[in-house]
Amino acid sequence: MRFLSETSSEGVCEQLFTLGEIPGVLWTPQGATGTRPLILMGHGGGHHKKEPAILYRAHRFVAEGGFAVAAVDVPGHGDRPKHEEYHRIATENQARAAAGEELAPLVAGFQALVARQTVPEWRAVLDALQECEHVGPGPVGYWGVSLGCGLGVPFVADEPRVRAAVLGLGGALASADAAARVTVPVEFLVQWDDERVPRDRCLALYEAFASTEKTLHANPGKHMEVPDFETDSALRFLTRHLCP
């Protein structure tokens, strides 16, 4: 892991890093030393590790919860080069959807393919981050919606260091098998009028989690219109489960 830069803003230290080919960012409380809970965040499709939805929440998780927070670019996103195979499939899927084919199964298959790469990548990032003195081997949480849910569910299922996860805006097609292996507490976001993920598929994914504690939070509005009070709720949920 190589740190490329370090800046600070309003008490939050931001370090850009690379781990092999993976560009990432780590946020920690300014001047932090010693072990602390770490939240890995998965960004949305077509976005990147520092998209506003990630940046805003990461700053709040660090400033208000004292967490370390990290995000990395998904292949073909952000600072990573175009991924020829993924790009070809995504382009084909767009054409098939434009021709009338149902989009959800296409997206599901695509996310499952990408997850076979991102799950081991994210585990390697966890390994490296937990070697840092100001992160350390503390409990780990995950936050990711939309693409960050599609890739997050298999990650949470396969990574025993993750003890709690905020997921959502994703459907069962992509992730039901992996969800059945998730046993940690889950807070699951549903947008009631989601124009991208059919409501019944969202409810089916919530249903599929094997977790004893799993809470579904549904709110009116479209895919991108999650109300801000859900950030408060996510912070409390992650604090409750990661901070003894």
Place this chain on the structure above:
Amino acid sequence: MRFLSETSSEGVCEQLFTLGEIPGVLWTPQGATGTRPLILMGHGGGHHKKEPAILYRAHRFVAEGGFAVAAVDVPGHGDRPKHEEYHRIATENQARAAAGEELAPLVAGFQALVARQTVPEWRAVLDALQECEHVGPGPVGYWGVSLGCGLGVPFVADEPRVRAAVLGLGGALASADAAARVTVPVEFLVQWDDERVPRDRCLALYEAFASTEKTLHANPGKHMEVPDFETDSALRFLTRHLCP
């Protein structure tokens, strides 16, 4: 309004009262003076104004939020005499359900009937409580699930002093028309494995609220198994909307 008794426990003052035929209880912070937000709580079917589910939450709302909290016995419940007509209908409904008839429509009709009495009763209780120096004309919230939802939805719809409501464990059959007149923020509880209210009816009631802000919180488990962290959430929700 006549106060019958006053006791205190752990910083919470409890006053039993009657308003005409209606027995009620008011909880306030010990030594409270002046206007404060008031939460009216509706108890469950077969229970009463001081059932443990009410008492526990009322104490927390007072002790942690500084609210005034009140609950009254529904006709035929608690300290009220048997209500011959309601008792006859409830007994008939039990017999019809035992004979194989679907329970939900019977319960819905029954709750609609009772609400025609409880809505004006509860409004009168609000009038009287807000005359008390240690309650005053502050903002009002409502908390009620199960029967407290069936009776609460028409109350919240008809009472403009109510600015936010926690409802749930109830279905659309009983309350959809009234729900369509509810415009205040709602936090709505669903038990995913509710053995008394079909899940799709709960989701339909959530759908029916006209409120711009309405959050559905679903959790695994049966009708009576709402997890305790939903009390934390209700307290925060009511505080956010009632305490400027």
